[in-house]
Amino acid sequence: MNSSNLLSIVTFIYGTAAFLYIVSWIFKKQMPGRIATWVAIIAVVGNTGGIALRWIESYRLGIGHAPLSNMYESLVFFAWTIGIIYLVVEQTYKNRTIGALATPLAFMAIAYASLSPNINNQIQPLIPALKSNWLIAHVITCFIGYAAFAIAFGVSIIYLFKQRKTGGKQSMFVRSPDSSVLDELTHQMVTLGFLFLTIGIITGAVWANSAWGSYWSWDPKETWSLITWFIYATLLHARMMRGWEGKRIAYLSIIGFMAVIFTYFGVNLLPGLHSYGSG
Amino acid sequence: MNKKTGSADFSGRLWKLFASVKLTVVLLLSLAVTSILGTIIPQNESADAYLNEYGEFLYKILSAFDIFDMYHSWWFQFLLLMLTINVVVCSINRFSASWKIIFVKNLFFDVSKFRNLADKEEFTDSRSPEDLKSIYVPIVSRSFRYRRIEETGNGFCIFAEKGRWTRIGVYAVHLSVILLLVGGLIGSIFGFAGFVNIPEGETVNDISLNNIGKTQRLNFKIRCDNFNVKFYDSGAPSEYRSKLTILEQGKSVLTRDIIVNDPLRYKGINIFQASYGELPPREIALNFKNRVTGMSHKKKVPLGEKFNLSGDTGQFVIEGYRNSYNFGGHNLGKTFMGILTPNNGSPVHVILPVRFPFFDGMRKGDLIISVEDYDHRYYTGLQVTRDPGVLVVYSGFLIMILGCFITFFMSHQRLCVEISKSEKKSRIMVAGTANKNKLGMQNRIKNIVKSMGK
Numbered sequence: 001m002n003s004s005n006l007l008s009i010v011t012f013i014y015g016t017a018a019f020l021y022i023v024s025w026i027f028k029k030q031m032p033g034r035i036a037t038w039v040a041i042i043a044v045v046g047n048t049g050g051i052a053l054r055w056i057e058s059y060r061l062g063i064g065h066a067p068l069s070n071m072y073e074s075l076v077f078f079a080w081t082i083g084i085i086y087l088v089v090e091q092t093y094k095n096r097t098i099g100a101l102a103t104p105l106a107f108m109a110i111a112y113a114s115l116s117p118n119i120n121n122q123i124q125p126l127i128p129a130l131k132s133n134w135l136i137a138h139v140i141t142c143f144i145g146y147a148a149f150a151i152a153f154g155v156s157i158i159y160l161f162k163q164r165k166t167g168g169k170q171s172m173f174v175r176s177p178d179s180s181v182l183d184e185l186t187h188q189m190v191t192l193g194f195l196f197l198t199i200g201i202i203t204g205a206v207w208a209n210s211a212w213g214s215y216w217s218w219d220p221k222e223t224w225s226l227i228t229w230f231i232y233a234t235l236l237h238a239r240m241m242r243g244w245e246g247k248r249i250a251y252l253s254i255i256g257f258m259a260v261i262f263t264y265f266g267v268n269l270l271p272g273l274h275s276y277g278s279g
Numbered sequence: 280m281n282k283k284t285g286s287a288d289f290s291g292r293l294w295k296l297f298a299s300v301k302l303t304v305v306l307l308l309s310l311a312v313t314s315i316l317g318t319i320i321p322q323n324e325s326a327d328a329y330l331n332e333y334g335e336f337l338y339k340i341l342s343a344f345d346i347f348d349m350y351h352s353w354w355f356q357f358l359l360l361m362l363t364i365n366v367v368v369c370s371i372n373r374f375s376a377s378w379k380i381i382f383v384k385n386l387f388f389d390v391s392k393f394r395n396l397a398d399k400e401e402f403t404d405s406r407s408p409e410d411l412k413s414i415y416v417p418i419v420s421r422s423f424r425y426r427r428i429e430e431t432g433n434g435f436c437i438f439a440e441k442g443r444w445t446r447i448g449v450y451a452v453h454l455s456v457i458l459l460l461v462g463g464l465i466g467s468i469f470g471f472a473g474f475v476n477i478p479e480g481e482t483v484n485d486i487s488l489n490n491i492g493k494t495q496r497l498n499f500k501i502r503c504d505n506f507n508v509k510f511y512d513s514g515a516p517s518e519y520r521s522k523l524t525i526l527e528q529g530k531s532v533l534t535r536d537i538i539v540n541d542p543l544r545y546k547g548i549n550i551f552q553a554s555y556g557e558l559p560p561r562e563i564a565l566n567f568k569n570r571v572t573g574m575s576h577k578k579k580v581p582l583g584e585k586f587n588l589s590g591d592t593g594q595f596v597i598e599g600y601r602n603s604y605n606f607g608g609h610n611l612g613k614t615f616m617g618i619l620t621p622n623n624g625s626p627v628h629v630i631l632p633v634r635f636p637f638f639d640g641m642r643k644g645d646l647i648i649s650v651e652d653y654d655h656r657y658y659t660g661l662q663v664t665r666d667p668g669v670l671v672v673y674s675g676f677l678i679m680i681l682g683c684f685i686t687f688f689m690s691h692q693r694l695c696v697e698i699s700k701s702e703k704k705s706r707i708m709v710a711g712t713a714n715k716n717k718l719g720m721q722n723r724i725k726n727i728v729k730s731m732g733k
């Protein structure tokens with residue numbers, strides 16, 4: 001079995017976990033939730049194996065490099081970081097509601113990688129510009145950041161639903177954590193994401209400076225990562241202003257994640273020349 | 280109101296405005312929203328390209344607001360300047376209060392404050408306060424370095440504290456923002472960025488600056504001894520490598536290879552491998568095949584020099600070379616152009632694509648000419664920059680990461696364990712505060728209570 005096959009299987013395991021989390025959440029049943037946790041653990045383990053296998057395969061091909069060099073590989077890694085961070089959050093907060101939003105995100109990332117015809121899952125040799133340890137640090141930190149923001153996004157959505165006290169619907173969230181805990185969790189995930197996005201932008205800048213002599217050149221991908229960073233910096237400061245708790249923070253966290261998604265996918269639609277991530 | 284207090288009032292209000300987080304939120308959001316513009320509208324293209332795209336009217340409006348170089352426009356720089364002032368004023372404003380907390384001389388713990396905390400833990404123990412003290416102090420010491428024990432009327436209090444210095448973290452982050460902006464400014468005033476193409480074997484010391492069409496003379500020379508490009512089997516490039524020599528007053532002082540991601544730095548000037556190209560070759564090995572007899576012979580000829588064909592049937596000259604040649608919608612790649620002058624006829628243009636040796640057969644002439652080989656000569660394309668601000672920016676990077684880590688994941692925590700005698704038992708209260716991550720503090724207190732045997 002090669003890594004692409006293994007990761008296709010992992011895609012379906014993520015899908016199963018997502019399905020079980022959602023079932024457990026909607027029907028307020030414990031059992032599917034407990035199974036979901038185990039399925040999610042299997043998915044993350046398989047995901048780890050897939051990444052490791054791909055790494056080994058690239059060495060067998062004689063072009064060995066960390067599997068973080070194109071869209072396919074970064075999406076697989078994205079799913080993996082969402083999975084890991086989510087499982088840690090689940091263990092810490094002893095609650096599975098967030099899984100109903102986090103695991104579908106991991107599933108969508110890896111499914112898009114495995115199934116989209118636009119994405120090449122071949123192991124390609126590195127072009128000269130991508131041969132840099134800074135690039136590896138850049139990709140890893142960016143995606144840890146993105147994953148934390150993804151979970152903050154999920155939490156914010158649950159939070160907003162919970163705030164809409166519309167009788168029947170409310171009951172769907174009976175087992176989700178307390179609003180104040182959700183608010184706190186959003187903040188923790190945003191700070192984690194902000195730290196890693198900051199490191200991600202910085203390692204990217206250092207890489208750019210070592211590759212072509214300028215740490216910042218306002219290309220659209222760089223600029224969009226900065227826009228994302230501005231939005232989350234706004235969120236961190238808005239929390240200090242009276243009246244900016246809860247709901248508005250949740251909206252900012254959702255807007256921030258939209259910016260993350262645009263930085264990741266949308267930028268390729270814009271004119272520009274970021275060599276990385278375009279295929 | 281006289282003028283003096285009026286202006287004091289005004290500057291006071293200005294100070295308050297710049298100290299406010301509300302302004303920060305407005306500025307950060309404005310920067311986020313306006314930055315989008317420059318990603319939708321390509322930056323720094325030629326005026327013609329913009330006129331084509333937007334028409335004259337829109338072009339005039341957009342260029343009036345410097346939208347085509349918006350990140351360097353006055354209004355974008357103005358937003359950055361406002362943010363800088365905002366950070367500085369805000370930090371000064373709050374720093375004196377933080378300073379008092381961080382560098383306090385006589386640390387004062389107020390038990391009643393801890394008693395009033397909502398989520399304190401209380402329990403009783405059958406042992407005496409003195410016994411408990413010897414058990415509890417080591418437990419508290421495990422997670423708090425600073426401790427103090429105070430006698431109270433009917434027992435005592437253990438106060439503990441840690442991470443007071445972490446309150447500096449936020450100031451470090453804000454300082455780093457200033458360092459980045461200042462470093463960027465230093466770079467744009469005292470630095471330059473340009474490029475130069477050096478053919479193999481040649482030496483230069485003038486750099487063409489990006490965007491402005493000026494040149495910058497270096498006070499040393501760069502020679503390109505050699506350029507090499509390697510490819511993978513798939514045809515994708517794997518490595519660009521230039522061997523460069525630095526010359527000072529005609530003498531070579533340093534020779535080194537550079538590749539992408541591994542530049543040469545010399546006297547504050549950074550030299551990066553950026554691109555390359557092929558130069559017209561000087562000598563070409565040609566193959567002449569007689570269509571009738573099928574006989575062929577080879578000949579090495581210099582570019583641009585006319586020579587007699589063997590058997591004196593005419594003359595031939597290779598007069599040009601192109602890196603790519605378009606023929607009927609197809610790119611033939613590297614191609615030589617020649618002129619064949621038969622003894623008894625008019626000159627014909629001959630096209631010799633390197634990749635397609637049979638191409639000339641289509642001409643239906645007596646001779647089929649093809650290119651066997653030629654000397655590959657490259658020029659290396661170098662990006663040359665000087666940026667004295669980089670050190671400031673990089674220290675900003677470092678401080679920002681450290682500052683964020685401290686701010687987000689560490690906190691100033693205080694703990695109070697009060698033990699008081701009540702009848703034959705001891706009453707115990709454990710309470711604590713933290714300036715951040717209150718949830719984490721609650722867990723810490725629960726853990727401490729657990730290890731107290733409760």
Ligand code: HEM
Pocket residue numbers: 191233236237240297298299300301303362363365366367369370373449452453456683686687
């Ligand atoms: C790009 C610029 C800025 C960045 C990256 C930044 C970053 C940060 C960060 C990471 C925090 C910690 C937030 C938390 O604990 O959750 C913070 C706190 C803070 N920032 Fe900023 N900041 C910026 C600009 C400003 C400006 C212009 C002001 C001026 C009012 C400001 C005022 C504050 C205040 C008052 C705090 C809270 C300090 C405390 O907890 O005692 N920030 N900032």
